[in-house]
Amino acid sequence: MGIVTIVGAGMMGTAMAVPALDNGNEVRVVGTHLDREIVERLGMDGYHLNMKRTLPQGIRYFQVEEMETALEGADLLIGGVSSFGVEWFGEQVLPKIPDGLPVLMVTKGMAADGEGNLSPFPRYLAGKFPGRKLLLNAVGGPCISYELVDRNQTCVAFCGEEMEVLRRIKDMLATDYYHISLSTDVAGVECAVALKNAYALGVSLAIGLGNRKNGPQAKEEYNPQAALFGQSVKEMGKLIALAGGNQENNIVYGAGDLYVTVFGGRTRRIGTLLGEGKTYAQAVEILAGVTLESVAIIRVILGALEKLEHRGLTSRQEFPLMLEMGRLLEEGEAVDVPWKSFEREEN
Amino acid sequence: MGIVTIVGAGMMGTAMAVPALDNGNEVRVVGTHLDREIVERLGMDGYHLNMKRTLPQGIRYFQVEEMETALEGADLLIGGVSSFGVEWFGEQVLPKIPDGLPVLMVTKGMAADGEGNLSPFPRYLAGKFPGRKLLLNAVGGPCISYELVDRNQTCVAFCGEEMEVLRRIKDMLATDYYHISLSTDVAGVECAVALKNAYALGVSLAIGLGNRKNGPQAKEEYNPQAALFGQSVKEMGKLIALAGGNQENNIVYGAGDLYVTVFGGRTRRIGTLLGEGKTYAQAVEILAGVTLESVAIIRVILGALEKLEHRGLTSRQEFPLMLEMGRLLEEGEAVDVPWKSFEREEN
Numbered sequence: 001m002g003i004v005t006i007v008g009a010g011m012m013g014t015a016m017a018v019p020a021l022d023n024g025n026e027v028r029v030v031g032t033h034l035d036r037e038i039v040e041r042l043g044m045d046g047y048h049l050n051m052k053r054t055l056p057q058g059i060r061y062f063q064v065e066e067m068e069t070a071l072e073g074a075d076l077l078i079g080g081v082s083s084f085g086v087e088w089f090g091e092q093v094l095p096k097i098p099d100g101l102p103v104l105m106v107t108k109g110m111a112a113d114g115e116g117n118l119s120p121f122p123r124y125l126a127g128k129f130p131g132r133k134l135l136l137n138a139v140g141g142p143c144i145s146y147e148l149v150d151r152n153q154t155c156v157a158f159c160g161e162e163m164e165v166l167r168r169i170k171d172m173l174a175t176d177y178y179h180i181s182l183s184t185d186v187a188g189v190e191c192a193v194a195l196k197n198a199y200a201l202g203v204s205l206a207i208g209l210g211n212r213k214n215g216p217q218a219k220e221e222y223n224p225q226a227a228l229f230g231q232s233v234k235e236m237g238k239l240i241a242l243a244g245g246n247q248e249n250n251i252v253y254g255a256g257d258l259y260v261t262v263f264g265g266r267t268r269r270i271g272t273l274l275g276e277g278k279t280y281a282q283a284v285e286i287l288a289g290v291t292l293e294s295v296a297i298i299r300v301i302l303g304a305l306e307k308l309e310h311r312g313l314t315s316r317q318e319f320p321l322m323l324e325m326g327r328l329l330e331e332g333e334a335v336d337v338p339w340k341s342f343e344r345e346e347n
Numbered sequence: 348m349g350i351v352t353i354v355g356a357g358m359m360g361t362a363m364a365v366p367a368l369d370n371g372n373e374v375r376v377v378g379t380h381l382d383r384e385i386v387e388r389l390g391m392d393g394y395h396l397n398m399k400r401t402l403p404q405g406i407r408y409f410q411v412e413e414m415e416t417a418l419e420g421a422d423l424l425i426g427g428v429s430s431f432g433v434e435w436f437g438e439q440v441l442p443k444i445p446d447g448l449p450v451l452m453v454t455k456g457m458a459a460d461g462e463g464n465l466s467p468f469p470r471y472l473a474g475k476f477p478g479r480k481l482l483l484n485a486v487g488g489p490c491i492s493y494e495l496v497d498r499n500q501t502c503v504a505f506c507g508e509e510m511e512v513l514r515r516i517k518d519m520l521a522t523d524y525y526h527i528s529l530s531t532d533v534a535g536v537e538c539a540v541a542l543k544n545a546y547a548l549g550v551s552l553a554i555g556l557g558n559r560k561n562g563p564q565a566k567e568e569y570n571p572q573a574a575l576f577g578q579s580v581k582e583m584g585k586l587i588a589l590a591g592g593n594q595e596n597n598i599v600y601g602a603g604d605l606y607v608t609v610f611g612g613r614t615r616r617i618g619t620l621l622g623e624g625k626t627y628a629q630a631v632e633i634l635a636g637v638t639l640e641s642v643a644i645i646r647v648i649l650g651a652l653e654k655l656e657h658r659g660l661t662s663r664q665e666f667p668l669m670l671e672m673g674r675l676l677e678e679g680e681a682v683d684v685p686w687k688s689f690e691r692e693e694n
Contacts, residue, residue: 142577143570144569144570147568148570152570153570153684154574155570155573155574155578155686155690163694177686179687179690181690181692181693182690182691182692183694184693184694209500220610221497222489222610223489223494223495223500223502223607224500226502226604227489229489229603229606230489230599230600230602230603230604230606233598233602233603234599252577252584253577255576255577255602256576256578256580257577259569259572259577259606260569260572263567263569339500339524342526342528343502343528345510345528345529346530347530
């Protein structure tokens with residue numbers, strides 16, 4: 001097939017090596033400066049220290065200093081950094097590639113400009129290179145990294161500006177367990193992906209509330225979880241519309257992705273702790289060292305909503321669950337879900 | 348407040364007694380001919396044999412022969428029968444009530460006419476009484492019956508033709524744990540509720556597939572579940588649109604309701620068995636005696652889709668998961684999820 005270079009050796013970036021390899025590509029994984037130990041161990045025996053999985057043989061591993069070698073002749077670049085690495089990716093990686101090289105990012109997040117306008121990461125990054133014609137695309141839809149390595153059946157969506165480019169990328173990665181829909185609705189697919197990290201925290205509050213009421217060993221309560229799930233999908237749809245995305249089509253990816261994140265992701269842990277009544281400071285102490293993308297996206301959204309409200313484009317009262325999550329990130333606040341505010345009337 | 352009479356002493360019908368009672372109403376529960384033992388025991392000590400919960404004191408219980416007494420002076424009638432009892436409810440209960448009495452049905456299902464036109468139950472029943480002006484409304488949204496009895500936080504939607512009537516019903520039932528949205532989009536809310544029973548079977552196939560692959564004690568796999576969840580919401584939206592409902596707003600209730608049904612409902616059991624590779628006949632034998640509303644709704648939908656396709660209004664190929672569920676109900680067929688058919692391209 002071709003050469004696939006993955007920059008970022010975190011869990012999701014590295015996991016993409018499996019469908020790439022199964023598809024007959026030459027696969028190269030490059031760690032960032034933060035991945036030094038991970039890459040060292042991967043190079044020894046293919047074991048990923050964080051994912052706790054051994055990758056299949058045949059993948060080549062590179063430290064960050066060897067990035068240019070790893071990029072040589074690549075037919076596809078996969079951006080495997082987390083949302084905290086997106087600036088680094090823009091500064092350290094994108095300047096090193098030719099315009100015609102398709103890029104597929106697994107990074108999940110949104111950026112807001114000074115006026116509160118929300119952008120998905122591919123457009124945000126493209127905006128940093130006004131003279132260039134970069135082919136930036138991204139992955140959305142529900143996918144837990146280690147399940148992809150286990151070759152579980154997985155349905156995702158690739159989004160980007162040009163369908164032709166998306167089809168080329170799909171050809172390099174589709175397998176009999178990795179199923180890929182394509183969409184040019186970058187705002188819809190990518191914002192859903194980013195927002196689900198925020199709202200998975202919201203849904204998980206119910207798990208913590210249940211633990212507090214019944215003890216952590218008791219059977220989970222699903223009515224409150226489902227109520228928060230429904231409210232989450234509702235607010236996600238409104239935010240996607242504010243970002244210019246097609247909420248009708250892409251609520252599909254958002255809902256599935258929210259589902260998987262509540263059950264399989266790290267966000268469940270912080271939501272559960274906050275739901276149990278712990279303050280944010282206490283929760284962070286317990287989760288020492290865990291990457292909290294959910295918290296970052298909540299802060300971006302709340303900042304943007306304030307500006308958008310000021311401009312008369314929305315009202316923050318339409319996002320009661322997002323507001324509650326924001327309140328919980330403040331010093332010393334404990335959970336108090338505004339259930340009544342989820343009610344609505346529609347003719 | 349007023350007098351609330353519930354006809355049907357199954358789990359969901361009986362559970363509605365709790366918010367009705369907490370709201371200060373006089374509450375009367377009438378069993379159908381199938382509920383004789385349940386009502387007998389409820390009358391003794393308030394214990395519900397199927398739900399395995401003791402109801403709060405103060406509710407009055409009636410056998411089916413005493414229905415007219417129980418309906419006397421009622422301000423609200425709650426229809427608590429399952430979808431299999433909807434004809435009985437139309438023939439035995441609705442003729443006994445005055446037109447002005449608001450009716451709220453917990454029955455979840457859809458009917459199709461000879462041309463494949465899909466109707467939510469309230470409209471289907473109203474069609475049987477062309478000369479009358481019945482006030483038929485229904486409950487949608489995620490709610491497990493015993494969790495309502497436990498007074499867990501629950502967010503539902505009442506739907507009906509007239510907002511004023513919906514507000515009156517809400518006033519009689521809203522509590523600090525039972526939160527009620529209102530909608531005049533009967534097709535949207537009710538079809539979502541009915542369809543989630545079908546698609547919860549579809550999502551649960553992944554649980555069975557996982558059991559078969561890894562053993563029932565292994566950690567659940569979420570990528571396949573989430574893929575089926577996303578596909579389910581997508582197909583539900585299309586079916587709601589075919590029934591004339593507002594899919595954009597009501598996917599919210601559908602997605603939350605699907606979530607709760609996968610985790611807390613009976614449908615999970617049959618989906619899991621089919622996913623493990625058992626035939627429908629084998630699964631039914633294992634589940635002896637369990638009410639399979641999911642199967643009934645799948646058959647209604649497939650029958651309707653065939654006719655709608657014949658009329659050029661849709662193509663069955665747009666519903667690959669529904670088709671797979673239909674195939675599984677045929678003699679001797681084992682699961683084979685058509686993952687690739689879930690892929691799509693959208694510009």
